[in-house]
Amino acid sequence: MNSAPASSKLRVVLLTSEMFPFSKSGGLGDVMGALPVALQNQGADVSVITPFYGRLRTAGHEIRLVKSDCPVGYPWAPVTAEIYKTTYHGVNVYFVARGEYFDRRAYYNTYEGDYFDNCERFTFFVRAALSWCRQFDAAPHIIHAHDWQSGLAPAFLHFLRRSDPFWQQTHSVMTIHNLAFQGRFSFRLFENCGLPGEAWHMDGVEFYGDFNMLKGGIAYADAVTTVSPAYAREIISPAFGCGLEGILQVRRPELHGILNGADYGVWDPNNDRYLTCAYTPETLDGKRVCKRALLREFYMADQLEDRPVLCFIGRLRRQKGIDLLYEILPELMKYEVGVIVLGEGSLEYEARLQELVEQYPGRLGGAIGYSEDLAHRIHAGSDIFLMPSRYEPCGLTQMYALRFGTPPVATAVGGLIDTIVPHPSPRATGFTFARPEAEQFLEAVHQALELWQRPAKWQAMMKRAMAQAFTWDLAARKYLDLYASLLAPTATSLGAASRQTDAEHSNPLPGPVRERAEVAYAADQKVPEKQTRMQSGL
Numbered sequence: 124m125n126s127a128p129a130s131s132k133l134r135v136v137l138l139t140s141e142m143f144p145f146s147k148s149g150g151l152g153d154v155m156g157a158l159p160v161a162l163q164n165q166g167a168d169v170s171v172i173t174p175f176y177g178r179l180r181t182a183g184h185e186i187r188l189v190k191s192d193c194p195v196g197y198p199w200a201p202v203t204a205e206i207y208k209t210t211y212h213g214v215n216v217y218f219v220a221r222g223e224y225f226d227r228r229a230y231y232n233t234y235e236g237d238y239f240d241n242c243e244r245f246t247f248f249v250r251a252a253l254s255w256c257r258q259f260d261a262a263p264h265i266i267h268a269h270d271w272q273s274g275l276a277p278a279f280l281h282f283l284r285r286s287d288p289f290w291q292q293t294h295s296v297m298t299i300h301n302l303a304f305q306g307r308f309s310f311r312l313f314e315n316c317g318l319p320g321e322a323w324h325m326d327g328v329e330f331y332g333d334f335n336m337l338k339g340g341i342a343y344a345d346a347v348t349t350v351s352p353a354y355a356r357e358i359i360s361p362a363f364g365c366g367l368e369g370i371l372q373v374r375r376p377e378l379h380g381i382l383n384g385a386d387y388g389v390w391d392p393n394n395d396r397y398l399t400c401a402y403t404p405e406t407l408d409g410k411r412v413c414k415r416a417l418l419r420e421f422y423m424a425d426q427l428e429d430r431p432v433l434c435f436i437g438r439l440r441r442q443k444g445i446d447l448l449y450e451i452l453p454e455l456m457k458y459e460v461g462v463i464v465l466g467e468g469s470l471e472y473e474a475r476l477q478e479l480v481e482q483y484p485g486r487l488g489g490a491i492g493y494s495e496d497l498a499h500r501i502h503a504g505s506d507i508f509l510m511p512s513r514y515e516p517c518g519l520t521q522m523y524a525l526r527f528g529t530p531p532v533a534t535a536v537g538g539l540i541d542t543i544v545p546h547p548s549p550r551a552t553g554f555t556f557a558r559p560e561a562e563q564f565l566e567a568v569h570q571a572l573e574l575w576q577r578p579a580k581w582q583a584m585m586k587r588a589m590a591q592a593f594t595w596d597l598a599a600r601k602y603l604d605l606y607a608s609l610l611a612p613t614a615t616s617l618g619a620a621s622r623q624t625d626a627e628h629s630n631p632l633p634g635p636v637r638e639r640a641e642v643a644y645a646a647d648q649k650v651p652e653k654q655t656r657m658q659s660g661l
């Protein structure tokens with residue numbers, strides 16, 4: 124056995140394709156760097172399983188190999204994964220390694236599009252992760268999957284629970300961080316993934332004739348969560364459901380919105396190694412020092428020190444409404460303001476940014492690429508944070524902006540509704556506008572610029588913003604309550620399993636399908652030779 128004797132605590136295993144500081148392409152990485160630690164701090168025994176991306180080899184983390192040949196149980200060959208381990212703030216972090224899948228420049232895609240084998244990569248990841256858990260002294264109480272890359276875990280677990288006593292007491296949670304990314308592939312790839320044929324139906328992994336990994340997670344998890352209450356309400360409608368509103372409506376009784384937290388250990392202007400000067404609500408002069416340094420860093424006009432500087436940090440994608448910012452930019456530039464943009468995304472949006480920077484030298488600063496430290500400096504050195512998202516499951520950058528005293532101007536969608544108190548409320552911490560349209564966005568920016576000209580009122584808003592606390596402790600408590608509700612005696616009636624009829628339970632599955640269900644993890648479970656042979660017939 125690979126671990127210390129099973130603890131009597133609640134055993135939670137989180138599956139994720141990103142975890143800060145080991146990997147991050149966006150908010151998922153941040154969440155997974157903080158939530159496991161918060162759960163552990165509240166008494167759970169937490170492990171995270173995540174891919175071992177090639178760049179980790181040179182990133183200076185202390186990571187050691189703990190298993191060189193973890194079987195993954197594919198039928199056609201004895202494929203294995205290497206398992207590496209480290210601990211992060213007391214949390215066990217296991218990495219699933221297999222060079223051909225994860226030693227790549229990027230996580231999921233290049234400018235040309237998604238990696239062609241993403242389905243295979245993340246099916247492999249989930250299978251290896253469950254296979255590794257199978258070797259623990261005791262099964263986890265909770266398997267908590269995040270986004271489509273881990274979406275098959277609840278589906279596999281659903282079928283494993285039927286055939287393997289080890290998993291009988293394990294429940295699953297599927298968290299949706301972004302419904303637009305679903306892991307949608309052809310039926311042919313479903314045939315190879317190892318799920319039984321019965322998973323192929325409209326309340327399972329099938330989606331308009333395709334194989335949908337996120338849908339699998341939603342369909343088979345015992346509970347489904349998303350990262351803000353407002354987004355949980357939005358995604359059951361066609362406007363935000365990305366085609367999955369139907370299955371989400373079916374799962375509505377088990378669908379919860381739990382607001383993300385912000386990791387103030389990482390995002391705090393009073394304690395930030397990337398800033399020129401620390402500051403607090405009481406020492407806001409420090410923010411001016413950061414602003415001056417930021418303007419120099421971007422070769423921007425000195426006069427802007429006394430004018431509002433607006434910023435955008437995020438993926439240059441339609442979701443984030445970067446096109447809306449480009450649209451209002453010529454109008455914005457008529458005022459004496461500075462704008463700074465940090466992001467990477469589609470080639471088209473990156474190229475446009477470059478053109479605009481050339482068009483407005485000294486007034487528009489642009490950085491194309493991904494830079495963790497620059498993101499901190501921009502939050503600190505700007506006055507107003509722009510976030511015209513078309514949809515936003517939660518959004519972390521606006522939470523960071525609030526903490527850095529940089530009031531946001533944002534669309535009233537998803538998590539932005541749940542985190543920003545809009546002007547003109549006496550408790551306002553920012554500005555929102557109803558629809559992601561250039562005109563409304565511009566009008567909200569106007570309101571912000573107007574208030575900025577009234578220093579006492581503006582400073583009061585900055586201070587209210589900085590006082591907001593979206594703590595991970597609170598979010599972790601909500602997840603722990605949810606886990607507890609699944610483990611309560613009535614919990615067996617939750618989830619897809621409960622939607623089976625009595626007839627389904629009592630009738631054995633037809634031969635071949637049943638075999639497939641039972642042998643999916645055959646190699647890991649040291650099943651008899653006979654079953655292994657049956658696998659090769661898949």
Ligand code: ADP
Pocket residue numbers: 148149150151153436437438465466467492493494495498517518519520521
């Ligand atoms: P999403 O996950 O949809 O991209 P979030 O607001 O939840 O949006 O989280 C984005 C995270 O990624 C934040 O930590 C933000 O600072 C970071 N980020 C996004 N783009 C960049 C970039 N170009 N450089 C550095 N950090 C970035």
Ligand code: GLC
Pocket residue numbers: 149150151154300301350383515516517518519538
């Ligand atoms: C996604 C969402 C973002 C959310 C993040 C972390 O990437 O787009 O809104 O904050 O996940 O949950």
